[in-house]
Amino acid sequence: MSTENNLSLDKTDLSILRLMQENSRISNVQMAKELDMAPSAILERVKKLEQKNVILQYTTRINPARLNLKLLAFISMKASDSIGCSTTALELAKIPEVQEVHHIAGEDCYLVKVRTTDSASLMALMRDHFSKIPNILSIRSTIVLETVKEQQQLVIPEK
Amino acid sequence: MSTENNLSLDKTDLSILRLMQENSRISNVQMAKELDMAPSAILERVKKLEQKNVILQYTTRINPARLNLKLLAFISMKASDSIGCSTTALELAKIPEVQEVHHIAGEDCYLVKVRTTDSASLMALMRDHFSKIPNILSIRSTIVLETVKEQQQLVIPEK
DNA sequence: AGTATAACAGAATAATATTCATAAAATTAC
DNA sequence: GTAATTTTATGAATATTATTCTGTTATACT
Numbered sequence: 265m266s267t268e269n270n271l272s273l274d275k276t277d278l279s280i281l282r283l284m285q286e287n288s289r290i291s292n293v294q295m296a297k298e299l300d301m302a303p304s305a306i307l308e309r310v311k312k313l314e315q316k317n318v319i320l321q322y323t324t325r326i327n328p329a330r331l332n333l334k335l336l337a338f339i340s341m342k343a344s345d346s347i348g349c350s351t352t353a354l355e356l357a358k359i360p361e362v363q364e365v366h367h368i369a370g371e372d373c374y375l376v377k378v379r380t381t382d383s384a385s386l387m388a389l390m391r392d393h394f395s396k397i398p399n400i401l402s403i404r405s406t407i408v409l410e411t412v413k414e415q416q417q418l419v420i421p422e423k
Numbered sequence: 424m425s426t427e428n429n430l431s432l433d434k435t436d437l438s439i440l441r442l443m444q445e446n447s448r449i450s451n452v453q454m455a456k457e458l459d460m461a462p463s464a465i466l467e468r469v470k471k472l473e474q475k476n477v478i479l480q481y482t483t484r485i486n487p488a489r490l491n492l493k494l495l496a497f498i499s500m501k502a503s504d505s506i507g508c509s510t511t512a513l514e515l516a517k518i519p520e521v522q523e524v525h526h527i528a529g530e531d532c533y534l535v536k537v538r539t540t541d542s543a544s545l546m547a548l549m550r551d552h553f554s555k556i557p558n559i560l561s562i563r564s565t566i567v568l569e570t571v572k573e574q575q576q577l578v579i580p581e582k
Numbered sequence: 583a584g585t586a587t588a589a590c591a592g593a594a595t596a597a598t599a600t601t602c603a604t605a606a607a608a609t610t611a612c
Numbered sequence: 613g614t615a616a617t618t619t620t621a622t623g624a625a626t627a628t629t630a631t632t633c634t635g636t637t638a639t640a641c642t
Contacts, residue, residue: 273489281490284483288447291629302591307631309589318489324443325479326577330432331440333577336525338497338534350571357572365571366495375497375565379577406534412509412524413516416575418485418492418538450598461622466600468620588639599628608619 273318275423276301280309281318282420288322325415332381336408339376341394342401350374355397361389383407432477434582435460439468440477441579447481484574491540495567498535500553501560509533514556520548542566 273281276299283295292303292310299306313319328334343352356365356376364377380386386405394400432440435458442454451462451469458465472478487493502511515524515535523536539545545564553559 271489281483281485285485286482288481288483292631293629303629304592304631304633305590316489318486320484320486322447322481322483323445323574323576324440324447324481325575326440326444326579327477327479328577330475330477331577331579338525338527353571360576360578362572363575364573366497366567366573367569367571368497369566369568375567407528408525408534409528410526412512412526413521414523414525414575415482416484416522416573417482417519418487418490419519420485420490451600452598462598463600463602463623464621584642586639586641588637590637591635593633595630595632597628597630599626601626602624604622606619606621608617610615610617612613612615 271316277309277313277318278420278423280306280313284310284319284322285417285420328379333379335380335382335386336411337378337380337386337405338408339378339403339405341374341376341403342371343373343399344401345373345399352397352399356394359389359393436468436472436477437579437582439465439472443469443478443481444576444579487538492538494539494541494545495570496537496539496545496564497567498537498562498564500533500535500562501530502532502558503560504532504558511556511558515553518548518552 279299280295283290283298292306295301295306296303310319328336341352343350345352350367350373353365353367353374356362356374361378361380362376363379364375366375367373368375378386378389380389390403390405394403438458439454442449442457451465454460454465455462469478487495500511502509504511509526509532512524512526512533515521515533520537520539521535522538523534525534526532527534537545537548539548549562549564553562
């Protein structure tokens with residue numbers, strides 16, 4: 265017997281992921297045509313990819329400028345967290361304007377990506393939220409002047 | 424007469440965006456129920472949001488680890504581009520493993536986010552691609568040890 | 583080889599997307 | 613303010629698609 269979930273992805277899975285990463289609203293019929301399979305087979309695989317946590321979310325990329333989210337910043341911060349357990353990062357992750365929190369190698373402990381309306385709202389965010397988080401020793405923020413590329417698309421191997 | 428496309432988003436548009444950002448595969452029927460409207464009206468608005476370039480893409484978030492993409496790095500680089508026109512950034516943007524390219528304020532000119540299989544493949548990428556791009560003066564790469572949060576979701580205002 | 587398991591195809595059905603004609607609402611012009 | 617124009621909405625009809633299910637084939641395991 266084997267209760268273990270099969271974690272390996274075959275060529276077909278990768279093709280499905282490639283198509284859905286490019287357009288999550290593609291129909292099973294369309295994918296079936298491209299992969300020369302039956303729609304029902306595609307559906308079955310997609311559901312498994314969801315269950316296996318390979319597919320995390322179907323999301324919509326929205327133009328930030330159209331929502332008046334004109335400011336993007338990267339913030340490096342040192343924290344006095346005990347090694348391993350990082351409550352600071354978890355606190356930061358709770359803030360909706362915080363898009364990313366990475367624990368990085370080197371002197372600065374965390375790299376945080378934040379998107380807000382403008383610099384005033386960034387300041388407000390720092391005052392109202394960041395300053396309330398204990399253990400933060402220092403902050404250095406870097407403002408993005410222009411974004412040339414921004415996507416999460418992964419490079420999916422052929423096989 | 425007014426041929427100009429209306430750029431403003433009303434409360435309903437924002438609600439649709441909120442729902443679709445959370446789940447791009449939500450049906451028009453479901454949205455119609457939640458917003459107390461007819462499915463056909465939802466569809467019409469969605470199409471307009473696509474045309475108006477508010478909606479950029481429907482995409483699928485995939486677990487990077489399941490594709491063996493274990494390495495995430497941020498790379499700061501100085502370039503000798505002439506002010507304004509940045510061919511370096513455009514070259515960087517062409518590389519699939521490069522997820523983000525930002526022109527940042529301060530000493531370092533660009534901040535680049537890269538995802539690869541491992542440190543060896545990052546080195547290969549730098550050797551095969553970065554080094555071929557002219558104008559790059561210096562590079563400083565920062566390896567991510569752990570990602571606590573990573574999403575592109577925008578904070579969509581109520582109104 | 584034989585059994586168990588997983589993956590697929592194809593048909594039937596359920597649900598959804600899409601179109602369209604019409605009505606209501608909002609906007610604009612005068 | 614009112615008429616004309618445009619925008620947005622509804623609801624029904626139709627086209628597509630999703631989903632389920634059954635039987636079959638392929639695969640893995642012993």
